[in-house]
Amino acid sequence: MIRFSANLSMLFLEVPELERPAAARRAGFDAVEVQFPYDHEAARWRDALHAAGVELALCNVPAGDLMAGGQGLAAVPGREAAFREAVAQAAKVAQVLRPRNVNVLAGCPGPEHDRERCLDTLAGNLAHAAQVLGDLGMGVVTEAVNTVDRPRYLIDTTRAALDVIDRAGHPNLRIQYDLYHMQIMEGDLIRSLRTHCARIGHIQFADTPGRHEPGTGEIHFPNVFAALDELPYDGFVGAEYVPTGRTEDTLAWMAGRRR
Numbered sequence: 001m002i003r004f005s006a007n008l009s010m011l012f013l014e015v016p017e018l019e020r021p022a023a024a025r026r027a028g029f030d031a032v033e034v035q036f037p038y039d040h041e042a043a044r045w046r047d048a049l050h051a052a053g054v055e056l057a058l059c060n061v062p063a064g065d066l067m068a069g070g071q072g073l074a075a076v077p078g079r080e081a082a083f084r085e086a087v088a089q090a091a092k093v094a095q096v097l098r099p100r101n102v103n104v105l106a107g108c109p110g111p112e113h114d115r116e117r118c119l120d121t122l123a124g125n126l127a128h129a130a131q132v133l134g135d136l137g138m139g140v141v142t143e144a145v146n147t148v149d150r151p152r153y154l155i156d157t158t159r160a161a162l163d164v165i166d167r168a169g170h171p172n173l174r175i176q177y178d179l180y181h182m183q184i185m186e187g188d189l190i191r192s193l194r195t196h197c198a199r200i201g202h203i204q205f206a207d208t209p210g211r212h213e214p215g216t217g218e219i220h221f222p223n224v225f226a227a228l229d230e231l232p233y234d235g236f237v238g239a240e241y242v243p244t245g246r247t248e249d250t251l252a253w254m255a256g257r258r259r
Contacts, residue, residue, distance in 0.1 A: 002228050004254065005031035005057040007204070007240035011247045018044060021052035027248055031100075033058040033204075033238050036067075038089065042096035049097065056099040057236040058141075058176075058202055061129060062086040063105045072107020074142075075122035075154045083125045087132050094138055100236065101139040101202045103176055104129050106164070108152040118154055123167035134172035141201040143176035146184040149211075157185055158192055162199060174201030178240070183208050183219055190227045197231045206241030213241050214253035221253055 006012065006024040015023050018040060024032050032054050037045050049056055064082060066072030073083040090102055104126055109118045122142075130140040144161040145153040155161050158177065165173040177200045179189055186192070193200070205224075207217030214221035228237065243250040 002225055002237050003031065003235075004029055005033050005236040005238040007033040007035070007238050009033070009035040010240055010242060013243075014246055018048045021048045021054050023247075025052040025054050027251060028254055029054060029239075031055045031057040031236050033236075033240070035060050036062060037093060037097065038062060042093045045093075046096050056097050057238060058101050058103055059090070059094070059097070059099050060103045060105060061090040063107065066105055066107050071109050072105060074104050074125045075106045075118045076109050077113055077117050077121050080121065080125065084128060087125075087129045090129075091132050091136060094133060094136055099138055101141050101174075101176070102129070102133050103202070104140060104142045106142060106145075106153065106155040108150060109154055110152070115154075119164055119167060122154065122164055123169075126165060126168040126173055127170040130168065130170040130172040134170075139174060139201050140170075140172055141174050141176040143178055143204075144181055144185065145178070146181040148184055149181075156181075158182060158196060162196065165199075174199050176200075176202045176204065178204040179219060179224065180204070180206040180208050180211055180241070189219070189224055193224075193227060193231065193233075197233050200233065200235070202235050202238065203228070203233070204238040204240040206239075211242050212244050213239075213250040216244060 006029040008020040012020040012023040037059050064073040073079045133140050144155045147156045161175040207214050207219050
C-alpha cells in the first residue's frame with residue numbers, strides 16, 4: 001500500500017507552519033514534506049514533527065533566487081561556491097530533522113550559459129550533495145520540471161533527469177518523479193513508473209491542468225495509484241498540490257488508502 005506524505009508548503013495553509021505537521025497527522029498522513037524548512041530553527045521543526053508523530057520525507061536544498069524567478073544555484077556556472085554553502089546549510093538542518101531524501105532543484109540557467117556546461121555544473125553539484133548528505137544517511141534526488149510553468153528549466157523530462165544523475169556518477173542519487181510535471185511533458189505515467197521504478201527515490205503528485213487535488217483534471221489517479229501498489233517502490237508519495245478549498249475538504253482521493 002502506498003505511503004502518502006503531505007507537502008506542508010502547499011497543504012494545510014489554513015494553520016501556521018509549525019502547526020501543519022499535527023494537522024497532517026489528523027488528516028491521516030504519517031509523513032510530511034517541507035520545501036524549504038529554513039525560516040524556523042531546526043529544533044522547532046523537529047519538535048513539531050515529533051509531537052505530531054510524523055516523519056520528514058523530503059526537503060529541498062536552498063535554491064538561491066530560483067523561487068523568485070531567478071536562475072537558481074545548482075546548474076549555473078560560477079555559482080558553485082554558493083551551491084556548496086546551500087548544501088552545508090541543508091546538511092546542518094538535515095542532521096536535526098532527518099529527512100529521508102533531500103531534493104536538488106536544477107533551476108533555469110539563462111540563455112547566456114552553454115547547456116552542456118550547465119549539465120556538467122549540475123552533475124558536479126549533484127555528486128557533491130550526494131556525498132555530503134549521504135554521509136549523514138540521506139538520499140539525494142533531483143526532479144524534472146515542466147517548462148510550461150518554469151520556462152528554461154534545465155531538466156524537463158524523465159530521460160533528462162536520469163541522464164544527469166548518470167553524468168554525476170554517484171550511487172546516492174535517484175530521481176524525484178512528479179506526476180504533475182511529467183503528465184505535462186511526456187504522459188505515459190504508468191509505463192514510465194514501471195520502467196524506472198528502481199531509480200526513483202521520491203514521487204509527488206497533483207492533477208493537471210491547475211495543479212489541484214486528484215479528480216480535478218485529466219490524470220486517472222485510481223489507475224496510477226493501483227500501479228504504484230504493485231511496484232517494489234518503498235518511498236513516499238507526496239501530495240504537492242494547490243487545494244481548491246480547505247485542505248481537509250480535498251482529501252477524497254485518500255479514501256480507503258490510509259495505512
